[in-house]
Amino acid sequence: MQDREISQAVIGRLPRYYRYLRDLKEAGKERISSQELSSIMKVTASQIRQDFNNFGGFGQQGYGYNTEYLYEEIGKILGLDQHHSMVLVGAGNLGQALVHYFVNKQNGFDFLCAFDIDPKLFGQTIGTVPIRPLEELRTFVDDNRIDIVVLTVPKSEAEGIAQTLADSNIRAIWNFAHVDLDLPKHIQVENVHLQDSLMKLSYSIHKYEN
Amino acid sequence: MQDREISQAVIGRLPRYYRYLRDLKEAGKERISSQELSSIMKVTASQIRQDFNNFGGFGQQGYGYNTEYLYEEIGKILGLDQHHSMVLVGAGNLGQALVHYFVNKQNGFDFLCAFDIDPKLFGQTIGTVPIRPLEELRTFVDDNRIDIVVLTVPKSEAEGIAQTLADSNIRAIWNFAHVDLDLPKHIQVENVHLQDSLMKLSYSIHKYEN
DNA sequence: TAGATTGTTAATCGATTAACAATC
DNA sequence: TAGATTGTTAATCGATTAACAATC
Numbered sequence: 001m002q003d004r005e006i007s008q009a010v011i012g013r014l015p016r017y018y019r020y021l022r023d024l025k026e027a028g029k030e031r032i033s034s035q036e037l038s039s040i041m042k043v044t045a046s047q048i049r050q051d052f053n054n055f056g057g058f059g060q061q062g063y064g065y066n067t068e069y070l071y072e073e074i075g076k077i078l079g080l081d082q083h084h085s086m087v088l089v090g091a092g093n094l095g096q097a098l099v100h101y102f103v104n105k106q107n108g109f110d111f112l113c114a115f116d117i118d119p120k121l122f123g124q125t126i127g128t129v130p131i132r133p134l135e136e137l138r139t140f141v142d143d144n145r146i147d148i149v150v151l152t153v154p155k156s157e158a159e160g161i162a163q164t165l166a167d168s169n170i171r172a173i174w175n176f177a178h179v180d181l182d183l184p185k186h187i188q189v190e191n192v193h194l195q196d197s198l199m200k201l202s203y204s205i206h207k208y209e210n
Numbered sequence: 211m212q213d214r215e216i217s218q219a220v221i222g223r224l225p226r227y228y229r230y231l232r233d234l235k236e237a238g239k240e241r242i243s244s245q246e247l248s249s250i251m252k253v254t255a256s257q258i259r260q261d262f263n264n265f266g267g268f269g270q271q272g273y274g275y276n277t278e279y280l281y282e283e284i285g286k287i288l289g290l291d292q293h294h295s296m297v298l299v300g301a302g303n304l305g306q307a308l309v310h311y312f313v314n315k316q317n318g319f320d321f322l323c324a325f326d327i328d329p330k331l332f333g334q335t336i337g338t339v340p341i342r343p344l345e346e347l348r349t350f351v352d353d354n355r356i357d358i359v360v361l362t363v364p365k366s367e368a369e370g371i372a373q374t375l376a377d378s379n380i381r382a383i384w385n386f387a388h389v390d391l392d393l394p395k396h397i398q399v400e401n402v403h404l405q406d407s408l409m410k411l412s413y414s415i416h417k418y419e420n
Numbered sequence: 421t422a423g424a425t426t427g428t429t430a431a432t433c434g435a436t437t438a439a440c441a442a443t444c
Numbered sequence: 445t446a447g448a449t450t451g452t453t454a455a456t457c458g459a460t461t462a463a464c465a466a467t468c
Contacts, residue, residue, distance in 0.1 A: 015406035079416035093307035190411035196225035206289030
């Protein structure tokens with residue numbers, strides 16, 4: 001349990017740090033100062049030091065930060081040293097793409113099964129991941145200690161599936177359906193609203209026209 | 211050209227307003243107060259009024275906001291009354307899923323063509339959208355006045371394609387590749403970093419464990 | 421030791437919330 | 445007119461940036 005809640009602004013920047021640190025580490029860079037990272041990432045050195053200090057000191061005065069150590073520590077903060085078992089709900093185009101995207105990546109995120117309502121898909125696989133009837137979702141989730149449910153179903157079905165899972169032991173839903181899910185606080189929800197993203201893009205194109 | 215820049219925080223909330231207003235409109239709700247919208251959307255009424263007032267007054271004292279009018283106006287702010295021509299670059303699983311997702315939706319976002327480096331895909335289609343060789347991308351973009359390039363290629367190829375397009379007349383890149391693209395200011399970039407999103411989810415699962 | 425650079429406090433900036441006068 | 449609710453100003457809160465003492 002942390003002393004104080006870390007702000008979403010900080011959390012949102014961690015994956016980007018993680019990505020740059022991996023590149024630097026792989027490029028053989030052993031240490032880096034907040035100043036140098038600042039000029040590479042186009043953020044202030046002050047922000048970098050503040051961000052890292054939310055989690056305790058990772059650096060050393062006069063030296064900077066050890067690239068590999070910092071990379072590993074941020075990975076731990078993000079929980080990337082843990083294994084996560086996932087299922088897909090909604091084996092349409094987007095769902096199948098996500099499974100392919102994360103399968104065989106050895107990153108600790110493993111799809112165990114996919115679920116759909118379409119009987120034509122039952123028994124088929126996405127890569128090596130089998131597709132089963134949606135009715136079996138809840139039993140499967142309970143029996144296999146699933147951590148994350150990836151939800152790629154139409155808007156109209158999303159809320160019902162969320163309710164089915166509301167009192168299960170899953171820990172999070174990665175929600176691609178275009179609705180705000182209402183779930184108990186112990187189930188985390190991370191939304192990926194592609195339509196919203198495209199609308200923001202549209203805004204940025206047209207913002208000087210009004 | 212607007213008087214002052216609207217903050218990203220405000221822009222980021224517009225698509226969500228838009229979605230709720232559409233639902234309210236379709237449910238036959240003719241008018242709504244900031245107070246009522248506040249309780250539905252779980253944001254403060256004050257924020258709602260401040261947000262809308264960035265763009266001028268859409269409401270009326272003592273009455274509230276006309277649902278349909280407000281919906282239309284937010285749509286215009288987001289540029290959703292305009293037509294956007296798009297191409298896909300990278301016809302893998304994710305790219306194909308995106309085309310299917312937005313095709314036949316009559317929302318003003320139209321895919322005209324897809325491009326890939328894999329010769330096996332040339333001549334095939336995604337729905338009705340043809341796949342062509344990547345070499346033809348630049349010519350096609352110039353000849354067809356493309357607004358938005360949707361980039362679903364591996365990290366390693368993304369930067370090269372961005373450079374190819376840097377001095378073209380496209381207006382934006384919707385970037386699904388896991389890199390920060392470096393492009394001239396007149397080309398807007400909207401990133402969808404799925405890995406980052408999943409990492410944030412992972413953090414939220416584990417945040418009480420340290 | 422001297423130079424470099426963090427960790428951390430203080431100052432600034434911007435975004436959110438509260439309050440209320442204007443007005444439909 | 446009286447009640448309701450916006451538009452807008454003021455107050456608060458939080459996040460970012462600047463500054464610098466601590467220390468490697």
